[in-house]
Amino acid sequence: MNPPPKPLSVETRQAILHYGTPDFDVLQTGDYVVCAVSGKPIPLERLTYWSVELQEAYANADLMTRRWVETHPRA
Structure with a gap:
């Protein structure tokens, strides 16, 4: 009996x-x-948030907001 095939990587x-x-x-x-x-x-199919200005991707809205606050300090 042969062993089961390994899943494709x-x-x-x-x-x-x-x-x-x-x-x-x-x-x-x-x-x-x-x-x-x-x-x-x-995953590209789940990509929803990014910055055109910074050319960066974010996993969710909270992380996008955090990055915006970091890069746009108040004067």
Whole structure:
């Protein structure tokens, strides 16, 4: 009897994007981008938050707001 087949390894690749309004352009194909605040991967199909100004992606609205506050200090 043969052993069960090993699952196929799913290799993921980081995408390179240009963030625009209201969409982004894919410069290099991939499966995910990295959150600029948390450093965690964000699957492209779940990418909702980014900064056109900073050209960064964020995992959620709270992290996007935190980054905006950090980069826009009051005078």
